[in-house]
Structures are given as structure tokens and as C-alpha cells.
Amino acid sequence: MNEPRWLDELEMAAWQGFLEASNRVARRLEQQLKDEAGLSHPQYEILVHLAAAPDGEIRMTELAERLITSKSGLTYQVGQLERRGLVRRRACPTDVRGVFAVLTDAGRELLHRAAPGHVAAVREVLVDVLDRDQLAVLAEALGEVGRRLRRA
Amino acid sequence: MNEPRWLDELEMAAWQGFLEASNRVARRLEQQLKDEAGLSHPQYEILVHLAAAPDGEIRMTELAERLITSKSGLTYQVGQLERRGLVRRRACPTDVRGVFAVLTDAGRELLHRAAPGHVAAVREVLVDVLDRDQLAVLAEALGEVGRRLRRA
DNA sequence: ACAGCGAGGTTCGAATTTGAACAACCGCGT
DNA sequence: ACGCGGTTGTTCAAATTCGAACCTCGCTGT
Numbered sequence: 149m150n151e152p153r154w155l156d157e158l159e160m161a162a163w164q165g166f167l168e169a170s171n172r173v174a175r176r177l178e179q180q181l182k183d184e185a186g187l188s189h190p191q192y193e194i195l196v197h198l199a200a201a202p203d204g205e206i207r208m209t210e211l212a213e214r215l216i217t218s219k220s221g222l223t224y225q226v227g228q229l230e231r232r233g234l235v236r237r238r239a240c241p242t243d244v245r246g247v248f249a250v251l252t253d254a255g256r257e258l259l260h261r262a263a264p265g266h267v268a269a270v271r272e273v274l275v276d277v278l279d280r281d282q283l284a285v286l287a288e289a290l291g292e293v294g295r296r297l298r299r300a
Numbered sequence: 301m302n303e304p305r306w307l308d309e310l311e312m313a314a315w316q317g318f319l320e321a322s323n324r325v326a327r328r329l330e331q332q333l334k335d336e337a338g339l340s341h342p343q344y345e346i347l348v349h350l351a352a353a354p355d356g357e358i359r360m361t362e363l364a365e366r367l368i369t370s371k372s373g374l375t376y377q378v379g380q381l382e383r384r385g386l387v388r389r390r391a392c393p394t395d396v397r398g399v400f401a402v403l404t405d406a407g408r409e410l411l412h413r414a415a416p417g418h419v420a421a422v423r424e425v426l427v428d429v430l431d432r433d434q435l436a437v438l439a440e441a442l443g444e445v446g447r448r449l450r451r452a
Numbered sequence: 453a454c455a456g457c458g459a460g461g462t463t464c465g466a467a468t469t470t471g472a473a474c475a476a477c478c479g480c481g482t
Numbered sequence: 483a484c485g486c487g488g489t490t491g492t493t494c495a496a497a498t499t500c501g502a503a504c505c506t507c508g509c510t511g512t
Contacts, residue, residue: 152415152416152419153419153420153423154419155419155422155423155427158432158435158436158439159427159435161435161439161443162426162427162430162435162436162438162439162442163422163426163427165438165439165440165441165442165443165445165446166321166322166325166426166438166442168368168442168446168450169318169442169443169445169446169449170318170322170325170326171368172368172445172446172449172450173318173322173445173449174322175368176449176452188467188468190468190469207490208490208491209489209490209491212491216320216323216324216327217469217470218469218470218471219490219491219492220469220470220471220472220491220492220493220494221468221469221470222491223491223492223493224467224468224469225468228467228468240490243477243478243489243490244476244477244478244490245475245476245477245478245489245490245491246489246490246491247490247491247492263304264304267304267305267306267307268304268305270307270315271305271307273445273448273449274314274315274318274445275307275311275314275315277441277444277445277448278314278441278444278445280310281437282437282440282441283310283311283313283314284310284314285433285434285437285438285441286314286317286318286437286438286441287310287313287314287317288317288434289317289429289430289434289437289438290314290317290318290320290321291313291317291321292429292430293317293321293324293325293425293426293429293430294317294320294321294324296425296429297321297324297325297328297425298320298324300328340497340498342498359460360460360461360462361459361460361461369499369500370499370500370501371460371461371462372461372462372463372464372499372500372501372502373498373499373500374461375461375462375463376497376498376499377498380497380498392460395459395460395507395508396506396507396508397459397460397461397505397506397507397508398460398461399460399461399462
């Protein structure tokens with residue numbers, strides 16, 4: 149506990165900016181998705197990842213890692229989506245324990261309807277607010293931040 | 301409902317980087333604070349804001365806005381901190397409805413003990429990962445993102 | 453003075469989240 | 483073959499979050 153290297157002005161500004169932007173953006177998108185598509189952000193992300201995967205299906209554990217959420221949390225949300233017919237579970241043929249989350253037609257359809265509004269919101273709150281240079285630095289810098297934490 | 305403007309590669313990289321970094325950083329800090337100080341991140345933030353305020357006290361609504369949380373959420377967390385003697389409530393003299401959240405000595409003390417480890421973690425996951433130029437862009441760009449959402 | 457509009461906080465119920473505990477199972481090494 | 487450590491997904495209780503309803507009260511216009 150000998151070296152409290154505090155943050156200087158620039159570091160503090162970056163950190164606080166990051167914190168505030170994270171919270172506000174998350175809050176805004178949560179609301180937008182709820183209003184326009186009846187989905188929570190975690191649920192929307194599940195659909196997005198499934199839609200991007202081959203055959204629209206991903207193993208539960210793998211999906212939980214991509215979504216950066218707990219396994220139990222994913223079990224719950226997939227359950228919710230399953231009740232609404234947007235996702236379905238499929239047993240893994242090669243591993244009895246394994247379970248695939250599979251995007252249904254209804255799920256894919258809802259995603260198609262929800263995506264435009266969501267992208268528009270993402271543009272409004274972040275992408276269209278910044279210029280190309282800023283976007284490039286964001287991608288580079290935050291990409292590295294994420295990558296490091298992914299390993300740890 | 302005309303054709304939506306999808307995100308190009310750079311925009312997508314920036315957005316995904318932002319999302320992943322937000323989640324992973326939040327998750328990491330949450331864990332760090334819980335382990336080393338027995339505080340959740342929202343709780344830590346409450347202490348920080350109070351410590352930075354004149355007389356270590358802030359009105360509930362004002363505090364909720366700064367923390368970017370709901371009023372009811374703040375009521376709950378202040379309740380938790382109060383039970384632990386880290387914060388105390390004080391009636392507002394000029395407005396009977398008003399309530400100040402006040403940092404206690406114990407709260408200030410715990411914050412002093414928790415801060416070094418927290419700052420170290422912030423450095424480890426974000427600040428020390430980036431160079432000065434990147435920090436400057438982050439501060440500028442995300443500052444603007446936050447500012448816009450604050451108004452809306 | 454006073455009615456009405458809104459702000460300030462809390463309370464309430466419903467929805468989520470997390471980690472720990474569990475049960476079942478895979479597959480490597482001997 | 484067989485034992486065991488490590489995985490997989492779910493269940494469970496506890497903690498947290500949110501928004502809506504609510505009550506009290508401050509402020510403004512008349």
C-alpha cells in the first residue's frame with residue numbers, strides 16, 4: 149500500500165468519461181430496445197450472436213462467454229426467450245450434457261424488425277457523435293482493453 | 301422505414317470494443333471492490349461523490365443524477381451504507397422533504413483504505429493500457445457522448 | 453390565503469443477476 | 483478398463499434494480 153499513484157487530470161477525464169458514457173449509453177439502449185422491440189439488451193444480444201453464428205446456434209457456455217455474462221444468467225434469459233418462442237434449446241448430439249441455444253424463425257424475424265431502430269440508436273448516442281479518427285482510436289484502444297481482460 | 305444505415309467495419313469495431321470494454325471493465329472492478337473493500341461499485345461511487353462534495357453531503361436526488369441511477373436504487377444503496385455506518389441521513393433544514401446523504405468518519409476512512417486498490421485496478425484495466433494520445437481522445441470523445449446523453 | 457402543479461423520497465412488487473451447490477457426464481492418464 | 487479431475491447446464495437463495503404508485507410538501511399565480 150505504499151504507492152498510491154493517483155490519476156492526473158487527463159487520466160481522470162478519460163476514466164470518468166468512460167464510466168459516464170458506459171452507464172448512460174447502456175441505460176439509453178436498454179430503454180430504446182424495451183420500447184421499440186420489447187427486448188432487454190441482454191436478450192437482444194443473444195439474438196444477435198445467434199443470428200451471426202452458423203446454423204443460428206451456439207452452445208450455452210460459449211454463448212455466455214461471448215455475452216460476458218454468467219452461465220446462470222444465460223440460463224434464465226434463454227428461458228425467457230424460449231417462452232416467447234424466439235429461441236429454442238437443442239440437445240448436443242455428441243455430448244449429453246451440452247445444450248445448443250437455437251434461433252427460431254420468429255426470433256430471426258423479430259431481430260430483423262428490431263435491428264434498424266437499434267442501429268439508429270447506436271449511431272445517435274455514439275457512432276455519429278464521433279469522427280472517423282475518434283472511432284479508430286476507440287476501436288483500437290478499447291479493443292485492447294477488452295482483449296486483455298478476456299485473457300485474465 | 302427506409303433502408304437503415306448499417307455500421308461499416310470501423311464503426312462496428314468501435315461499437316463492439318466499447319461494449320466489450322464496458323462490460324468487462326465493470327465486471328472486473330465490481331469484483332475487485334467486493335474482494336478488497338467489501339463494497340459494490342455503486343456503493344463505492346456513492347462514497348467517492350460524497351467525499352468530493354462540500355461537507356461530505358449531497359441531496360438524494362442530486363446524488364442519484366450524478367451516479368446515473370434511479371432514485372429508488374439510491375434509496376436502497378444508501379440504506380445499505382447506512383446500516384454499515386458509512387453514511388448517514390440528515391434532514392434538509394430548508395426543505396422538510398429533502399434528505400442529505402452524509403459521509404460519516406467511518407465511511408471516509410473506508411474510502412481511504414479502498415481507494416488505492418481501486419485506482420490500481422483502474423490503471424491496470426484501462427489507464428495504463430493506453431498512451432496519452434489515446435487517453436486524450438477517450439476523454440474528448442466519450443466526454444461528448446456522455447454530455448449529449450446527459451441533456452436528453 | 454389557497455388551489456394546483458410538480459418536486460423529493462420512499463415503498464412496493466416484479467424482473468434480473470450472481471455465485472455457490474448440484475447432478476450428470478466427458479475423457480485423459482495409467 | 484477405470485478412476486478422477488474438470489465441464490456442462492440448471493437450480494437455488496440472496497442481493498440488487500427499476501418503474502410506478504404514493505405521500506408530503508414547496509412554490510406560483512390569482
